[in-house]
Amino acid sequence: MDRELIAVLEQLREIPIFYKLSDQTLEEIANNITIKDYRADELVYSEGEPSNHIYIVVSGRVKITKVSSTGREKILHIIRENEMFGEQALFENGVNPHSAKTIEKALLFQIRLNTFKKIIDEDHECATMLLEVMNLKLRQAYRQIINLSFKDTYSRLASRLFKLxxxxxxxxxxGLLIKAKLTQQELADYVGTSRETISRILSDMVQKEILIVDRHRIYIKDYQALKEVALGSI
Incomplete structure (x- = not known):
């Protein structure tokens, strides 16, 4: 077994969603992985394009986005280290239901979609793992719907910052630094509002000493106050 394969296996064992898989399955996944570097703000794949791979973030962060009928981009998820994305294509006839783009420089593992599907068919634990991942993302989507339906923009931004x-x-x-460096426009896309509204709310939170904003860096100065705003208590 060569050094690169050993390194990939060690990385896979660090990923929570793979911890139940057998050594045989992990080795099969590792043998079918391609390692790719991405620059910051580089497109990984586009919505509607044929999908060939599933991805695992080794380092960096990736945003998952979808474009509305009016042409507005909405950030659905921010994927961090040791998380998987692109698996929805397994159930979308091999077509990407959204786009993915790096937020910062990133290193990704790529697994061919057909290979991953074969592994799922043959390994019960891998299929269970995939269901757990998709269930988590479903719960996150449900919380987004609740936020959009029942919370005002101020509370929605607080909820997003709290999660970040x-x-x-x-x-x-x-304070607590949010490592995902998002521009005000990206925060607006994440919350579903305008950049100007985000700017006003951030300024207000800074004035209330909930946040410290230094260029693209956001520090949580008062975590409990932010939590209360996110829950709608303020």
């Missing part, structure tokens, strides 16, 4: 801090936050002297 929980999933992508690291403690620093200024």
């Amino acid at each position: 801090a929980r999933d992508h936050g690291i403690e620093e002297e200024k």
Whole structure:
């Protein structure tokens, strides 16, 4: 077994969704992986195009987006290290139901769609793992619907920042830094509003000492206050 394959296997074992898989299945996945570097803001695939691969983020972050009938982009998910994306194409006749683009420089594992489908057919644990991943994303989509239906824009932005801090936050002297560097336009696409509205709300949260905003970096200064806003308590 060569060094590159050993390194891929070690990386796969670090991924929570693969922890139940047998060594044989992991080795089959590893043997069919292509490793690819992406620049920041580089398209991985486009909505509506034929899908050939499933992806795993080794490093960096990727945003999953969909374009509305009016041409507006909406960010559906932000995929972080050790998470998988592109698996929906298995159930969409091999067509990408959304687009994927890197937020920052990223290293991705690519697995051919047909190979992954064969592994699922042959390995019960792998099929169960896929259902768990899709169930998680379904719950996230449900929460998005709740946010859009019942929360105002202020609370929706607070909810998104709270989730970003929980999933992508690291403690620093200024506060909890959201490592996913999103522009105000990207935050607007994530929340479903205009960039101008995002700018006004961020300024208000800074004034209330909930956040510190330094260029594209957002620090959570008062985590509990942000949580209360996200829940609609303020």
